[in-house]
């Protein structure tokens with residue numbers, strides 16, 4: 001069988017690329033210990049126990065710096081806990097949010113806050129509300145019969 005010279009070059013190139021990709025993946029996974037985001041211990045919680053586990057047993061706002069807060073929130077079918085939260089305008093808010101049942105969303109229309117809330121994982125997003133007002137928080141992942149009623153409010157003062 002005759003194979004054209006250019007075809008041979010492409011064949012060698014393609015096989016070489018395959019081995020380079022596999023080598024990069026292998027070195028990353030086994031030599032450097034890289035893992036997909038969220039597969040680490042730190043962000044993992046037991047969804048069955050999360051409402052009895054600190055800090056999610058008392059969800060809400062905690063001051064951690066002069067103008068910096070942590071907001072722990074729990075999503076469940078069909079709501080968020082706390083169901084209303086006040087935060088100061090201009091402060092850096094680190095949201096930590098997890099679900100105790102199914103996959104939910106955590107989105108604040110008009111901001112770039114929009115994350116998935118997965119049971120067993122703690123998702124994290126930081127946001128600063130510059131304008132005072134009432135901000136609606138909605139679930140944007142279909143999670144059951146009352147999905148469209150799943151919301152809460154953040155009051156920025």
Ligand code: CUA
Nearest residue numbers: 104139143147
């Ligand atoms: Cu929770 Cu949709």
